Amino acid sequence: DTAVSQTPKYLVTQMGNDKSIKCEQNLGHDTMYWYKQDSKKFLKIMFSYNNKELIINETVPNRFSPKSPDKAHLNLHINSLELGDSAVYFCASRPGLAGLNTGELFFGEGSRLTVL
Amino acid sequence: GNSVTQMEGPVTLSEEAFLTINCTYTATGYPSLFWYVQYPGEGLQLLLKATKADDKGSNKGFEATYRKETTSFHLEKGSVQVSDSAVYFCALSDLSDTDKLIFGTGTRLQVFP
Numbered sequence: 036d037t038a039v040s041q042t043p044k045y046l047v048t049q050m051g052n053d054k055s056i057k058c059e060q061n062l063g064h065d066t067m068y069w070y071k072q073d074s075k076k077f078l079k080i081m082f083s084y085n086n087k088e089l090i091i092n093e094t095v096p097n098r099f100s101p102k103s104p105d106k107a108h109l110n111l112h113i114n115s116l117e118l119g120d121s122a123v124y125f126c127a128s129r130p131g132l133a134g135l136n137t138g139e140l141f142f143g144e145g146s147r148l149t150v151l
Numbered sequence: 152g153n154s155v156t157q158m159e160g161p162v163t164l165s166e167e168a169f170l171t172i173n174c175t176y177t178a179t180g181y182p183s184l185f186w187y188v189q190y191p192g193e194g195l196q197l198l199l200k201a202t203k204a205d206d207k208g209s210n211k212g213f214e215a216t217y218r219k220e221t222t223s224f225h226l227e228k229g230s231v232q233v234s235d236s237a238v239y240f241c242a243l244s245d246l247s248d249t250d251k252l253i254f255g256t257g258t259r260l261q262v263f264p
Contacts, residue, residue, distance in 0.1 A: 039194070076238055076257040078195075083251070091251060125194055139185070140252060142194030 038062050039143040041126050047149045048116060055112045056146045058126030066090070067109040068127040068140065069101060078125070084109055113148075121150045153178045155241050157255035164231055164262050172226040172258045174215075174241035182243040184208075184217055184224040185252065189238045198226075198239070231262045 039060045048054055060067060068091075069081040083091040087103045098114045113120060126143040158173040176184065183202045187195040199208030204219035215226045224241060241255040 076259070078240065078254040078257070080251055127194075139197040139200070140187075140195070142196070144192070144194045 039126055039128055039141050041124075041143040041146045043146060044144065045147050045149075047151065049151055050116055050118060052116050053112070053114045054116060054148070055110055056124055056126075056148070057108070057110045058143060059108050060126075060128040060141070061107065062128060062130070062141060063107075064128035064130045064141070065106055066129050067103065067106075068129075069109065069111050070125040070127060070142075072123040072125060072145070074122070081124075082109075082111075116148075116150045118150050121148055123147045153182070153243060153245050153253050155243055155253055155255035157239075157241050157258050160238075160257075160259035162258060162260045164260070166233055166262055166264050167230045168262075170226070170228040170231045170235075170260065172239055172241075172260070174224045174226065174255060176222050176224065176241075176243050178222075178243055178245075181219070182245065184215070185242040185244075186213070186215055186224070186226050187240040187242060187254070189240065189257070191237070195240060231260070233262045233264055236260055236262045 041058050066085045068083045072078045080093050081095045082101045084103045086106045100112045103109045123145040125145045127140040129140050154177045156175050185200045186198040188198045189195045199210040201208040201217035207216045213228045215224050238257045238259045240257045242252045245251040
């Protein structure tokens, strides 16, 4: 069983469209994240949720709206897609609210979004 | 603010060569430091970590030592294999917000037989 799974893995769409990426983790973790990896492999945090509550919103345009229906799911909806949104989006999770000093992030395989 | 700087890649090596990937950091206080690895088509996986100065993290033949005096956490391996070809990310935990990891830009390693 995949611990952190994302769908879809690939998404090609036109500018201006709205799309969603779903993430589910079966690890029983409390905290989930969305990271964006650009074409140069630079990885940057976008959001984190702890038990359905938004913890981090890292100055992301409000076209991006995360939603956490329960602590095992964190979906990412993007409105009015732009060319610059093309990237690989990674979902990740970790247990508890304890600091990251002893923890680790568990990543999904990524969702490659291409905006034409 | 806190940041991580890695050497630019790609690093190209022959099998059994010695590997060093440099990583330096800027942080207030004493963050924990991590190396993550991303194999082609996969998500990132934790490779090793160190939580305090002079700690050495190790896994799968890779090692990195937390050097406070030089603010570095260089990744080393004595003899690389083709299967080590991947992108390696250095990261630190942000002490001002411990719910966040800050990643370096990644270094691609290519190992040829």
